[in-house]
Amino acid sequence: MRPMTSDKIRALAPSGIRKFFDIVHEMPDAISLGVGEPDFDTPWNIREEGIYSLERGRTFYTSNAGLMPLREEICRYLVRQQGLKYNPKSEVLVTVGGSEAIDIAMRCIVNPGDEVLIPEPSYVSYRPCAVMADAKPVTIELQESNGFKLTAKQLEDAITDRTRVLVMPFPNNPTGSIMTREELAPLVPIIIKHDLIVISDEIYSALTYSGRHVSIAEFPGMQERTILIGGFSKAFAMTGWRLGYACGPEEIIRQMTKLHQFTIMCAPTTSQYAAVEALANSQSEVDQMVAAYNERRRFLLHAFKQMGIECFEPFGAFYVFPSIRKFGMSSEQFATRLLTEQKLAVVPGTAFGACGEGNIRISYAYSIDDLKNGLSRIEAFINSLK
Amino acid sequence: MELREQILRDIEKDARVNLHELAIRLGVSEAEVANEIADMEKEHIICGYNTLINWDNTSLEKVTALIEVQAQPQRGLGFDAIAERLYKYSEITSVYLMSGGFDFTVIIEGKSMKSIAQFVAAKLATLDSIRSCATHFVLKKYKDYGVVFDETRRDEREKITP
Numbered sequence: 345m346r347p348m349t350s351d352k353i354r355a356l357a358p359s360g361i362r363k364f365f366d367i368v369h370e371m372p373d374a375i376s377l378g379v380g381e382p383d384f385d386t387p388w389n390i391r392e393e394g395i396y397s398l399e400r401g402r403t404f405y406t407s408n409a410g411l412m413p414l415r416e417e418i419c420r421y422l423v424r425q426q427g428l429k430y431n432p433k434s435e436v437l438v439t440v441g442g443s444e445a446i447d448i449a450m451r452c453i454v455n456p457g458d459e460v461l462i463p464e465p466s467y468v469s470y471r472p473c474a475v476m477a478d479a480k481p482v483t484i485e486l487q488e489s490n491g492f493k494l495t496a497k498q499l500e501d502a503i504t505d506r507t508r509v510l511v512m513p514f515p516n517n518p519t520g521s522i523m524t525r526e527e528l529a530p531l532v533p534i535i536i537k538h539d540l541i542v543i544s545d546e547i548y549s550a551l552t553y554s555g556r557h558v559s560i561a562e563f564p565g566m567q568e569r570t571i572l573i574g575g576f577s578k579a580f581a582m583t584g585w586r587l588g589y590a591c592g593p594e595e596i597i598r599q600m601t602k603l604h605q606f607t608i609m610c611a612p613t614t615s616q617y618a619a620v621e622a623l624a625n626s627q628s629e630v631d632q633m634v635a636a637y638n639e640r641r642r643f644l645l646h647a648f649k650q651m652g653i654e655c656f657e658p659f660g661a662f663y664v665f666p667s668i669r670k671f672g673m674s675s676e677q678f679a680t681r682l683l684t685e686q687k688l689a690v691v692p693g694t695a696f697g698a699c700g701e702g703n704i705r706i707s708y709a710y711s712i713d714d715l716k717n718g719l720s721r722i723e724a725f726i727n728s729l730k
Numbered sequence: 731m732e733l734r735e736q737i738l739r740d741i742e743k744d745a746r747v748n749l750h751e752l753a754i755r756l757g758v759s760e761a762e763v764a765n766e767i768a769d770m771e772k773e774h775i776i777c778g779y780n781t782l783i784n785w786d787n788t789s790l791e792k793v794t795a796l797i798e799v800q801a802q803p804q805r806g807l808g809f810d811a812i813a814e815r816l817y818k819y820s821e822i823t824s825v826y827l828m829s830g831g832f833d834f835t836v837i838i839e840g841k842s843m844k845s846i847a848q849f850v851a852a853k854l855a856t857l858d859s860i861r862s863c864a865t866h867f868v869l870k871k872y873k874d875y876g877v878v879f880d881e882t883r884r885d886e887r888e889k890i891t892p
Contacts, residue, residue: 365890376889383885468892517892635731635739639755646754689889712755714885 356475359468360695364679368689376689377718380517382581382662383709384636386618387629390580394618402613408605409597410438410589411616417623418574418589425549426559428567434594437601438611438619442547442575442588445600447473448607449543449571449590450509452599454479458508463494464697465665466513467545471697479509485699488667491656492521496530503538510540512560515548518696518705519665520641520658525558532563541596542570547588548661550579550630553638557660568593571600576615578661579630580622585615637662640708640715647719651726662709665693669702671729679704685728686721733758737766738775743876745779784879786871792839794868795846797854799834800861809833812859821849832864843867 347354368374385391409415415432422428430436439445446469454460456478462470463484474481484502486492499510515522535542542560549557561570575588590600604610644664648655655666668678675692682688693700708715731739736756741747749767753760770776785792801812809827816836817825824837836854840846846865854863871879 359892361890361892365888368889374889378890379887380891381887383887631731632739635736639740642757643751643755691890695892712751 352475352478356472359472361468361691364676364689364691364695367680367683371683371687371689374683374687374689375714375717375721377706377708377710377715378689378691379707379709380663381583381709382578382633383711383714384581384633386580386582386585387622387626389625389629390582390618390622393621394585394614397614397617402617404613406438406610406613406616408610409436409601410611411613411620414438414616414620414623415589417620418591421623422572422574422591425556426562428559428561428572428591430591431594435591435597437590437597437604438616439575439588439590439604440608440611441577441586442545442573443469444604444608445571445573445575445588445590446470446543446545447476448600448603449573449592449596450474450479451477451603452596453541453543453571454508457506459504459506460509460511461499461502461507461540462511462697463498463513465492465516465518465693465700465703466511466696467517468696470511470513470543470545474509480506482507483697483699485697486519486521488656488703492516492519492665493523493527494531496534499531499534503534503540507538507540510535510542512542512544514544514546515552515557515660516658517548517661518663518691518693518700519656519703520661520663521656522552522554522557522658522660523560524555525562528558528560528563531560532566535560535569536565540569542566543573544570545573547573547575548578549574551634551637551662552660553634553641554659571596576619576622580619580626581633582615582618582622585612585618587611587615587619637708640710640712643712644706644708644715644719647715651719651723653722653726662707664706664708665700665703666706667703671726675701675704682722682725686725688718688721688725733762734766734770734775737763738770741767741776782875782877784871786879791841793841793843793846794871795838795840795843795850796866796868797834797836797838797850798832798864798866799836799854800863801833802859802861804859812857815857815859816854819849819853821846832862 415436419430419432450473454477458479459482460474460479461482463486471481484498544560561567561572571592573590576582648666653666675694679690679692691705693703749763750760753763803809813825822838826835828835850865
């Protein structure tokens with residue numbers, strides 16, 4: 345019998361996080377600092393709006409690109425947050441989470457063999473999405489010494505005449521790194537000179553702790569070559585609603601909408617109604633969540649310092665990415681031993697690219713009490729190594 | 731958010747928070763937090779630190795009533811003087827001046843419905859400046875001061891997600 349599945353998909357490596365997830369799953373008494381989603385519930389006004397839409401019988405498909413009131417709210421939000429103007433009729437697509445947007449953006453813009461630049465460590469799906477689109481993923485290894493930021497030199501060095509796309513994963517999962525206006529500026533002329541398209545994954549844009557997030561699309565000449573991906577999961581604690589969006593040049597959004605139409609018709613209708621409420625009336629809830637994350641971030645960094653674990657200070661998302669090099673173990677060994685010996689799950693940095701070796705990802709989407717519990721286990725573990 | 735607002739938000743949720751820890755969380759020195767709190771106590775911004783108790787879960791009898799009071803402000807005295815006559819009673823835990831159809835919301839705690847009824851009849855209703863009292867007894871408290879009673883939160887998220 346011939347293989348039942350395609351060579352391409354079989355050859356695709358499973359997510360590094362999956363393997364660890366399976367081990368944790370076997371240990372029901374383990375606690376975790378390993379999640380990539382908020383611990384807050386979706387604010388009630390947003391949930392209530394979803395429920396109300398069901399009560400009203402709004403259980404039909406929406407237009408492929410998404411409800412017009414939602415697209416309009418997204419546009420207003422981006423004007424407020426980034427000063428970016430998009431046309432809700434032609435430059436916005438509502439997707440099933442940021443993940444779908446990443447996938448279809450990739451498929452819409454690359455030709456077979458095109459090179460896609462992926463700064464790593466970063467979210468697990470850029471590389472497989474590039475591979476599934478028959479593109480060639482090219483890793484740019486971000487350095488801890490640079491605060492896991494992309495430098496102009498690294499970008500320039502990675503570009504060949506086949507390079508078509510640059511993925512910009514900031515604020516970054518897993519490092520928590522952000523890029524400021526000053527740090528983004530030197531990348532812009534290089535991107536324009538080489539006529540690259542940028543897929544800017546800004547799903548964590550609302551969660552920054554040193555001033556507002558800056559999108560690379562804000563620079564002159566960049567909006568017309570950037571697909572800005574955002575979503576509701578992180579800012580509004582709506583991961584399970586599966587809702588995101590892509591904004592970009594009309595031609596790209598048109599092609600993405602076509603693909604979106606053939607693959608899933610439209611994003612979930614209930615979620616879309618709820619999301620209108622999220623954007624229109626939830627800023628104070630978001631502000632309070634951001635304040636809580638920021639406190640936890642400082643608390644964790646302080647605790648690592650006390651323990652003598654090196655950790656660069658991240659200013660975005662809800663992760664810290666401490667270095668465990670000095671313990672003479674690989675990230676995976678460290679995480680596995682921490683799990684088996686102290687029953688604490690964290691994610692090895694290598695789940696986010698080979699250059700995550702030497703670090704672990706710790707999430708602070710947990711209450712201070714949970715963090716304290718986790719930290720005491722880390723402390724017990726490293727004391728046992730002495 | 732400025733420091734004061736952040737301190738208030740945090741201690742409103744947890745008055746027992748350790749100052750050393752709070753200072754770390756806010757990225758300032760412990761002295762700074764302590765000084766701000768001391769200043770806010772002096773300025774009557776922070777007026778006290780109570781414990782939130784669900785008396786229903788104890789064996790003690792405790793009844794709460796909310797009384798809608800209509801008052802007759804007297805010349806030269808206004809509502810404040812009436813409010814003072816109300817809040818001086820230790821049984822009365824809260825007094826609010828209201829807009830709308832009545833003047834004061836008075837919250838009162840007692841051992842039994844009977845003791846509250848007697849208090850209202852003997853002390854409140856007889857005050858010259860009070861025109862009427864409508865007493866509503868609380869049957870069950872679900873949520874107070876932002877806290878849902880009898881709620882245990884469980885983390886139902888998957889333990890590891892990307």
